[in-house]
Amino acid sequence: MPLLGGIRPPIAALLCLLMAVAGVTVLALETTGGHDVPQATREAERQIAADAAASVRTSVESDADTLRRSARAYTPTARTTPADALKALFPADGRARGAGLLDPRGGHQLAGFGEPLPLAGVDVVSQARDSDGGPIAARLTRGASAAPRLLLFARIELPVPADPQDANQDQGQDLKDSAPTTPRQWLLVVSETLTVPPVYGEGRGVSLMDVDGRILGGTPGVPGTPGAAGTTAGSTGGSGARDRALPGVAVGAANAASHLTEASGSLLGDRVGHRRTVAGWASVAPAGGKGDTSDLGLTVLTRQQVAVTAGESDPLKVSLEAAGTLAIIALLIHLLLTFALQRPVLRLHLSATRLARAVSDGPDGHPAADDDLLRPVPVPAFGETARIGRALESIRCQLLGERGPDKAPGRLGLGGRALVAVCALMIAGWSLPLLFLANRAHASTVIPPAIVTDQQSRTLAAADRVRQSLGQRYSDLTSLAASISDRTAGRDQKPLRRALDEHDQFRSLYVLNRDGDILLRVGSKPLRTITHTPTGSGITNVNTSGRIPSIAAYAQIPRTAAAAVTADTPVVLFGEIDVHALDRTLSRPALGKVWLTDQEHKVLAANVGFRAFQALPESRLTELAAHTEGTVGTSGSARSAVLTASSAPVGSSSVASAAPLAQTGPAAGLGWRVVSARPAESLRLTAYEVQWRTMLAGLLGLTVGVACLGWLHILAVRPLRALADLAERLAAGDRRTVLYPVNHDEAGSVTRSLELLRQALVARERAAAAAPLATAPARTRTRESAPRT
Template sequence: MRPPIASLVVLLLVVAALTVIGLDGIHAERVPQAVLNGEQQIAADTALSVRTPIDVEASTIRRTAAAYPATSTSTPATALKALTSARKPVLGRVLLDAHTGKLLAAGGRPVPLAGVDAARLTSGHGAIPPRLMTSGGTRQLLYFAKVTLPAQQDANQDQYQAPSRTERQWLLVVSEALPALTTYGDGRTAELLDASGTVLATTVHGTASPAAAGSGLSAAAARAAHGSGSDTDASGSLLGAATGSRRTVAGWAQVASATGPGETDDLGLVVLTSRAVPATNTAADYSGFALEAAGALAVVALLLGMALYFSVQQPLLRLYLSAGRLARGATGDGTAASAELSRPVPVHGFGELARIGRALDSLRGQLLGESGPQEFPARRGPGYRALAVVGVVVVACWSMPMIFVLNRADIATAVPAPVLADQQARTEIATNRVRQSLGRSYTDLSEAAASLPGRSRAAQTEVLRKSLADHKQYRSLYLLDRSGAITLRVGGTPLRTLVHVPHDGGITTVNTSGRIPAIAAYAQVRAGKGKAPAAGMVLFGEIDVQALNSILPRPKLGSVWVTDRDDRVLAASVGYRAFQSLPDSGLTRLARATQGAPGTTGTATSAVHNTSSGPSVDSAAPLAQSGPTARLGWHVVTAEPAAALQIPAVQAEQYTMLAGILGLAVGAACLGWLHVVVIRPLRAVAVLVERLAGGDRRTVLHPVNHDEIGSVTRSLELVRQALAERDRAARSGHAAGPSRSLRENTLQR
C-alpha cells in the first residue's frame, strides 16, 4: 500500500515543479520570437524560389545539349543556333573546343569567360554546376553543357598511318541574368547577396520603411551565412534598427540544396528579407501564476498524502498486527494463546477496515467461547472506494480549471498581426511555387507537341517516351484526336473521365472523381506546317499528383492544400482523399473569400480560427494570375497551429493545459493503483471475514497478494481452520453423549 500513496505525492510534486519550469520561461518580448521565425521562413521560401529556376535552367540546357542531333558535319555556328534558339532569357552564348578552350562560335552579348578552363571543366564525368560571373558591372550566371559530336578522321595524321577516328566534344556556355527576385507582404524588402554581402538584386513589395533596408543587415547576413559551415541550406533571423515604435526584423537563407549536392551550392548566394514591424509594449510574465498554481498543487498533494496515510495506511498496519495476534491465539496452546486472545481487537478507520476489525473481534469471542456466530448488517456506510473518488475529485478541482479556464488565449489578440501577415505571405509564395511548377509542365509539354508534326508514328512515340523520361512529373502522355479517342499513349494508363477535346492549351483536371485526382497539361498539335490546330490533335500530359504534393510542404507552414474552384482538394501536404472538402469550414470560407470580381484574379486573405486543438493561423491565396493556370479558379490554403509558432499567450495556454492534464492523469493513475492493490482486495476480505464471523466455516480464504492484505487473509484462514476444528470436535462430543446413557440404563435393568 505504500508505493501508490508515495507515488501520488511525489508525482504531484513533480507536476508542480514542471508547471513552474514551463510557465516561468514564457516572456513576451518587444518582438515576439514567432515574428523572427516567420521572417526566417520567408527568407528560406524566397531562397527556394531563387534556387528552383536555376536548377531547372541548368538541367534544361544540359538536356538540350544531350538531345542535339549532332553529325560529323555539324558546324559550331549551326549547333550554337540550334541549341539556344529556344532559350529566351539567354544574354550570350558561346561554343568552346573542350580540349583547347578555343572559341568556336558566339552569339548575343559577350560572355565573361575569365577563369573558365574548358579542358578542366569537361574532364570530369559529372554535371558542371553554374557559376556566378561579372560582366559590364553586372552579375550573370553561366550555365555549362557538354556537346558530343560523332567521331571523325583526324585531319592532322600522316597519310601513311592507319586511319584513326577521334571524338570531338564542345563546351556550351550560356550566360543569363539572375532569376527575378519576388517578395510578398506589404512593406517587405528582399535582397539577393553574394558571398561577400554585395547586393545583387533588390525588390520591394509596397512601401518599405527606410529602416528595413539598412546596409548593416546585408553584412550581418553574409557573415551568418559564411559561419554556417557545412550547413549549405542554413537560415536564420536578425534584429535591425528601431525607428520609433517599429523594429526591423530580417531573415536570411542560403540559396542551396537542402537534400544534398545541388546546382547552387557553390554560388554563395544569400537571400535577405526584412520588414519593419510594430514593437509590443505589453509585458506578459507568467512566473507569479506558475508559483501560485504549483503551490496549490503541492498543498493538494500533501493533504491527500496525509489523508491516505492516517485513514488507510496506519489503520491497515494495525489491522495486520491484530490479525496476526488473533491467528497466533487460535493456533497456540496454553497461557500464551489465552493472552493473545484476551485483548480486544481495536476497530480503526472506517469502511472496510472498520468492518474487518469488528468481524475480527467477533471471531476472537468465538475462539474464547464467549459468543457464537454473529450476523452483520447488509447496509454499510461509505468505504474506501468513496475516499479514492474524493481524492480524484480533489485533484480534478485543481486540474479542470487549468485545462479549461485559466490562461486561455484570446484568438482575437493572441496571434500578433505580423505573424498573420507572414502566414499570408508564405501562402502566396507557396502559390507562386505551384503556379511555376504547373507552368513548367505546360511549357515542357508544348515543346514536345511542337516536335510531333510531320513525324511518323514510331518517331512520335520515341519523342513522347523521351519526354516522359526527361520530365518525371508526368505519369502518362497521350494524343487525342478530335473525337476524343486516344491514338497514341506512353506511360501509365490515363485516369481521364472527360472526353471533350479542348481547342486551346493550358492546365485542367481530366477526372472529377476517383481515388487520384488527375491534373493534366494539354497543348495543340498541328497536323502539318501551316495548318490550323483544329485539323490536328491534342497532346495531354497527366501530372503525377505526388510530384505536386512534394512541393507543398515547408517548415512551419503547417498543412497545405490545393483546391479546385469548388473547394475540393486536389493535392495536399498531408494525407487526404481525392476531391474531399477541406477539413474545416473556416478554411472553406477563407478560400471563397479570395475570389474577386468576375474576370479578376482575387486576393490573398488570412484569419485566425479556433479549432478543437486550439487557435490556428490560416491563409488562402488564388492560384490564377496569368499563363496556363489563369482560368482554373484554384486556391492554395494553409493552416498552421498557433501552438507551433512560439506565441507567448498560446504557449502559456498549452503549458497550463498540459500541467492540468498531467495532474489529473497522475491523480487518477495513482488512486486507481491504490484501488486495485488495496481497496478492492480489502472489500473482498471484508465480505469473507463477515461470512466467517457469521458461521461460514467452509469457504477457504486464499491469499492473493503478498502484502499486508495477503497476511491478513492468511491469518483469517488459520482462524477459520481453528474454528472449523472446534466445531467438528463439539459436534463429535454431542453425538457420543446419548449412546453412553443408553448403555448405562440397559445395564441397570
C-alpha cells in the first residue's frame, strides 16, 4: 500500500538541506571581500555629504524665514517710503550683497540698496502671482561678476490709505493699475552669497554645484578638488579622468533621484598608489520637494583620499573547508540514519505485513503453516526496532504453537532518541563554532583609522548643527528683546505671543525683574529652578534637576530712560528652548547614539531615550569627553577612539567621539560637549560582513538540523517507542488491548499487522479452549455403550 510520510522523507530532507547549507556557505563567504575601499568608508562619506547638504538646506531656510518674519513684523505707515523700509529691513548678517523693493504687480523696482539685484531670468511677477499669497521660494541666479547669488523674497503688507489716489500720487506710482479695493504689497528681494557648507576632516574637500553641474563654490581638499567660488568644472588640476568626472556623475545622479527622499550616494575616483579618492554626494532639496531649496537644484559633493585596504585573505578557502566539513557530516548522518533506523524499520514493516498475510490466509482463522509463517523475523541490533523485532519473532513462534508467550525482552540502552541526539551533536559541532567562534571580528584591529576619523568629523558636524540652532534662537531672542520697551514688556503680551507663534522651538517666553521674579509669561510653565537675573546675553541651562532639562536663551531688555530700576522694571527676556527640538537636531542617520552634555558631563539632550541630567551610559565615554577639554580659556578639541567590548556601552564594541559644542558664539563659554557612539557591528566592513555571513551559515545549519531531526523524532522515533511497548505487551500475553494505527506510515502499517496477529492469537486460544469441551461428551457416551463384563 502507498505510505504517506514515514521515516524516509525527513532523512532525505535532512541530507538535501544540509547540502544546500553547504552551498550557501560557499556562495555567502566567497562573495565577500575584494574591495580596496571598505563599504563603511563610502557610507561615511555619503553621510558626510548628506550632513553638508542638510546644513545648506537649514541655512537657506533659516535666512528665508528670518527675512519673512522681519517683513511681517515691520509695520510701515502711510508716509513710509520704499527707501526707508529697505533700509530698516536690510539684513545685517554680512551675507547680503544687495536688496530691493519691487512692485509685485509690474515687477519694476521701487528702491535699491547695495549691489544691483541679479533678476535676469527671474520672473518676479509670475512667482508672486503663482504663490497665491504664500511664501515665495528662493531662487538661484548669477550676479554681474558671474558669482552665484541666492535671491530671498518676502512680502511687506502696506496699510490701505483713506484716499488711495492721493497715496499713490505721494509715492509717485501710476494710478492706472492700482487696485484700491485690496491691500497693497511691496516685494522685498535680498541677494545673498551662497554659503559653502563646512566639512570636517583633514584633506576633505567640498563642492557646491547647480543643476547643470557648474561648481558654485568649494573648499580645497584632495588634489583636483575645486576651490573657491567661481571654480569651473574643468579646473581640476592634475586629477585623473575619474576624478574630473565625479561632479558630473554626482549631479546626474541627484537629478535622476526621486524627490520623495533625501537623495545621496557615494562614488569612487582614481587610485594613485596606495590611496584612492572616495566621494559622497547629496541633494540639497528636501524630501517631498517642498521648501525654499526644492527648486534650487543644488548638489553637495565631498571627497577625500583614503588609504586602500591591504590585501585581505581570500575567504574562499575558509568557505570551502566549512562547506566540505558540512557535506561530510551530512553524508555520515544520512548513512547512520539509513542503516541504523530507516532500513530496520522498513524490514519490520515487511516482516509484520508477511506475518499478517500468513494468518489471514489460513482456513477458519487458523494460521497457515506456510513459508511466510515459517520464515523467522530478522531482529535488528538495537533500539526500538530490536524490541519490535523480538516481539514479532515471539508472536510468530506462538502462532506456530512451538512455545508459549515469552517474557518481554530487556531494553537496550541505545535507541532512536540516542541516534537522533548523536546526529544533533554532529550538526551542532559544525554550527556552534560558526555562530560563536569562527571569523570573529575584533574592533580594535578591523576598524581602519579612516572610520574613526569620519565619526569624529560627523560628531563635529553635529556639534555645529546644535551651535547653529542655539545661535539662531539667541539671535531671535535678542531681536525680540531689542524690539520691545522696558515700559511695556512687563504688561503687553502681544509681542511675546506673536514671537512664540513664529518660533516653535521656544516652549516658553518670560520677562524677569532685577530680583529674578517673573513679571510676564507666555507659553508653557517655565522649568527653571535657578532664580537669578543674569547680566549680558547668552545661552544657559536654567535648571539642574527635574524630569526635563531646560536650556534657555536670554537677552537684556534695553532701557529707554535713566530712571532707577525697581521691582516692576523688566530687565531680562528669557526663552526656554524645547528640548525635543535639540533632540531632533542631534539625530542623523548612521551616527549612532548622540548626547549633548553640560560641563559636568550630564546629559541635557540626546537622540535616544535618557533621564534628565544622567551621566553618560559608560565611564569610557565620560573619559573621552573629559579629554576634549583644553587649557584654561580654550574650548578644547575633538577626540575619538574605538571602545572595545569590555569597555564599550551595552557590552559591544563601538566607535566613539566627543567634540566641544562651540568655540565662538553665545554657547562658547558653557563647556558643553557633543558625544557620539556608534556600534562597531553596524559598520559595513568586510570583516563584519564575513562574521555575519558565517553566523548566518551556522544558524542555517542549526535550524535545518533542529527542524529535520525534530520532524524525525515526532513522526518516527516517538511512534516507534510506543509501538515497541505494544508489541512487547502482545508478545507477553496481553490479548485484551486493541491496537489502533495512528499514523499512515511504517509504524501504522506494523500496528495494523500486530492487530491482525492479536486477533489470530485470540482465535487460536479460543479454539484451543473449546477443544476439551468438545471431546468430553464423546468419551462419556463411549463408556455407557460398552458391554458389562
